[in-house]
Amino acid sequence: MTETRALAVAGTAHVALVLVLSLTWSLTAKDLPPIVEPIPVDFVDISDVPKVTAKPKPSIAAAPREQVEPAPTEVEPEKAEELPPEEIAPKDATPPPEPKPVEKPKPKPKPKPAQELSNLVDKALAEAPRKTKPVDFAKSIEQAIPASAKLDARAAATLAQAIRDRIYKCWDPNAGGPDARSIKTLLRVRVARDGAIIGRPELVGQSGITPSNAAYGRVARDAAIRAVMNPACSLAGLPPELYEGWKEFELNFDPSEML
Amino acid sequence: MKRPLSVLLAFFAALIMTTPAAAVLRVDINAGISKPMPIVVPAFTTPTVASTPAGDTATLGRQVADVISNDLEGSGLFKPINPKAFTTTVTYMDVTAPKFPSWRTLAAQALVTGFVQVNADGSITVGCYVYDVFSEEILAREGFSTQPAYWRRAAHKCADAVYSRLTGEGGYFDSRVVYVSETGSQTKRIKRLAIMDQDGANHRFLTNGQNLVLTPRFSPTQQTITYMSFAGNRPRVYIYDIGSGTQRLVGDFPGMSFAPRFSPDGRTLVFSMAQGGNTDIYKMSISGGRPQRLTSAPGIDTAPSFSPDGSKITFESDRGGSQQIYVMNADGSNQRRISFGEGRHGTPVWSPRGDLIAYTQIGGGKFSIGVMRPDGSGQRLLTDSWADEGPTWSPNGRVIMFFRSQRGGRADLWSVDLTGINERRVPTPLDGSDPAWSPLLP
Numbered sequence: 001m002t003e004t005r006a007l008a009v010a011g012t013a014h015v016a017l018v019l020v021l022s023l024t025w026s027l028t029a030k031d032l033p034p035i036v037e038p039i040p041v042d043f044v045d046i047s048d049v050p051k052v053t054a055k056p057k058p059s060i061a062a063a064p065r066e067q068v069e070p071a072p073t074e075v076e077p078e079k080a081e082e083l084p085p086e087e088i089a090p091k092d093a094t095p096p097p098e099p100k101p102v103e104k105p106k107p108k109p110k111p112k113p114a115q116e117l118s119n120l121v122d123k124a125l126a127e128a129p130r131k132t133k134p135v136d137f138a139k140s141i142e143q144a145i146p147a148s149a150k151l152d153a154r155a156a157a158t159l160a161q162a163i164r165d166r167i168y169k170c171w172d173p174n175a176g177g178p179d180a181r182s183i184k185t186l187l188r189v190r191v192a193r194d195g196a197i198i199g200r201p202e203l204v205g206q207s208g209i210t211p212s213n214a215a216y217g218r219v220a221r222d223a224a225i226r227a228v229m230n231p232a233c234s235l236a237g238l239p240p241e242l243y244e245g246w247k248e249f250e251l252n253f254d255p256s257e258m259l
Numbered sequence: 260m261k262r263p264l265s266v267l268l269a270f271f272a273a274l275i276m277t278t279p280a281a282a283v284l285r286v287d288i289n290a291g292i293s294k295p296m297p298i299v300v301p302a303f304t305t306p307t308v309a310s311t312p313a314g315d316t317a318t319l320g321r322q323v324a325d326v327i328s329n330d331l332e333g334s335g336l337f338k339p340i341n342p343k344a345f346t347t348t349v350t351y352m353d354v355t356a357p358k359f360p361s362w363r364t365l366a367a368q369a370l371v372t373g374f375v376q377v378n379a380d381g382s383i384t385v386g387c388y389v390y391d392v393f394s395e396e397i398l399a400r401e402g403f404s405t406q407p408a409y410w411r412r413a414a415h416k417c418a419d420a421v422y423s424r425l426t427g428e429g430g431y432f433d434s435r436v437v438y439v440s441e442t443g444s445q446t447k448r449i450k451r452l453a454i455m456d457q458d459g460a461n462h463r464f465l466t467n468g469q470n471l472v473l474t475p476r477f478s479p480t481q482q483t484i485t486y487m488s489f490a491g492n493r494p495r496v497y498i499y500d501i502g503s504g505t506q507r508l509v510g511d512f513p514g515m516s517f518a519p520r521f522s523p524d525g526r527t528l529v530f531s532m533a534q535g536g537n538t539d540i541y542k543m544s545i546s547g548g549r550p551q552r553l554t555s556a557p558g559i560d561t562a563p564s565f566s567p568d569g570s571k572i573t574f575e576s577d578r579g580g581s582q583q584i585y586v587m588n589a590d591g592s593n594q595r596r597i598s599f600g601e602g603r604h605g606t607p608v609w610s611p612r613g614d615l616i617a618y619t620q621i622g623g624g625k626f627s628i629g630v631m632r633p634d635g636s637g638q639r640l641l642t643d644s645w646a647d648e649g650p651t652w653s654p655n656g657r658v659i660m661f662f663r664s665q666r667g668g669r670a671d672l673w674s675v676d677l678t679g680i681n682e683r684r685v686p687t688p689l690d691g692s693d694p695a696w697s698p699l700l701p
Contacts, residue, residue, distance in 0.1 A: 032403055258290070
């Protein structure tokens with residue numbers, strides 16, 4: 001019972017705080033403290049009394065200093081601490097092999113040492129683990145996409161590359177320089193059929209923030225959002241037949257490989 | 260005790276379950292294009308046009324926007340859109356509800372807008388608002404009150420707020436520079452101490468040029484400057500009070516004293532003193548007392564500069580046969596050489612961030628400005644000219660000012676950022692050398 005009440009009190013207090021903050025838009029100005037104005041002097045020997053050639057400047061009346069209300073800072077969600085390192089689509093646009101029905105490779109006679117090299121290669125290929133990997137990979141993509149999308153691995157890779165080509169030109173990852181190079185920002189973006197961004201990209205999470213680069217976290221988030229929102233990098237013209245695949249996607253901004 | 264935990268766990272479980280599994284395409288963006296951010300700074304508006312000793316508020320509004328624009332452009336990180344490129348004017352109501360679509364058509368990514376108003380006591384308030392043009396989000400909002408005569412400071416403060424919010428760095432625009440102004444022929448050079456705002460405005464001479472002055476350095480408190488003067492034909496260290504115009508000798512030593520610099524708390528001076536054919540580094544309280552000798556190696560030890568935490572001092576010495584950079588503890592212990600690159604290295608200055616030491620590299624018939632880490636690693640040159648020397652750091656440790664000499668003897672002030680790309684001349688009415696950047700003004 002007490003917990004419920006405590007929760008209710010805390011909830012009400014938070015709502016009240018948000019309301020108060022959103023209503024106090026009026027500006028409180030900070031008084032610039034007076035600084036010493038330079039006064040030119042004639043250079044004199046140190047034994048002489050220094051000669052002041054101008055009267056001291058009148059000081060600005062010290063008024064009570066008000067703190068400027070801090071700009072609302074968004075609390076970054078704690079979840080999604082580590083961005084998964086691998087991406088769903090392979091980095092290069094080369095289409096992965098078409099998924100083949102998984103069939104058990106027939107047991108084959110062991111290659112004899114005297115066998116021709118070409119035969120050897122053929123056999124090795126048939127049994128290499130590489131054969132099953134693309135199948136699993138493609139399956140995972142298929143599972144990841146709603147059934148209606150019919151987005152196979154090749155389409156997903158093509159789509160990812162198309163989106164990447166649009167966005168990267170508007171991303172300025174330079175903020176913070178080397179100190180901020182480890183900060184990765186993951187956004188979730190929702191897009192209308194005409195390529196317009198719906199609402200604002202949602203910050204899923206950031207990783208790589210250390211005490212020494214914490215000041216750059218917000219800047220990195222802003223730079224990522226700006227890249228998505230920039231009309232110069234509009235998503236208009238992505239393949240309409242694959243809309244199910246790009247109506248919502250995630251962008252992982254990673255400056256670690258930048259020079 | 261157990262129940263709240265289970266409630267919490269249930270909450271997180273619900274959170275995880277409502278988060279859709281990795282069902283969406285994820286696209287890695289690991290390349291981008293860095294270029295100055297297009298930003299628009301329209302003339303600041305005013306609720307009612309009122310006159311002030313520094314001009315009417317509408318004129319001040321235009322001037323404030325110009326100063327902000329100039330500051331941001333000078334950093335090399337922003338590209339202010341030319342005011343001639345748009346006709347949109349800002350009304351007082353627009354300050355809190357900007358017309359974003361018209362700024363988007365200019366391809367501006369950020370908007371700096373605001374107002375200038377006169378207060379009942381005759382002071383002015385400059386309101387400063389920063390918006391993201393695409394997301395239409397307010398990024399920063401600050402107001403500054405000051406006497407009308409100091410409107411430039413309010414503009415610099417606004418520019419610092421913009422810079423700081425958009426880059427994550429501290430600002431540096433509301434700061435000043437003291438330097439040696441030079442004029443006259445090579446043989447009859449007149450050198451005067453001069454002070455100006457970081458952007459060259461409010462230029463003033465501090466001394467009349469009767470005596471040669473060198474190496475002015477700001478105190479962290481901004482009220483005083485220490486420098487070396489040849490007054491009375493004896494090169495010695497002085498402290499100059501900016502507000503009163505008084506100056507005093509730091510200790511009356513028999514030998515010459517030079518290359519002074521304040522400790523980070525402003526209470527101690529380090530400097531060089533030549534005695535008996537040997538030049539060593541000394542430390543002394545600015546209120547007087549006996550100087551403490553920190554080095555004793557044969558040769559010239561000079562150009563001391565404290566680390567920002569006050570625990571270490573970097574300096575140059577020729578004890579090893581050539582001019583090189585050393586680091587020691589503030590009490591003189593643990594002296595070790597850190598510069599091992601090609602050529603000679605001098606005038607080390609510790610960055611206010613503590614992460615780098617700027618220096619002058621001498622070699623191949625050239626003087627260049629470089630930076631290295633305090634352990635001597637990561638040495639790199641930022642400038643490539645004939646004679647660049649005497650680095651000084653901006654308060655945020657991102658920009659270095661220095662002076663560049665021409666073969667004919669002329670010299671002027673330049674600044675360069677840590678990328679080495681954004682190199683700019685600092686305007687001075689005459690020639691200039693030996694700049695020293697102040698800390699950020701309060």
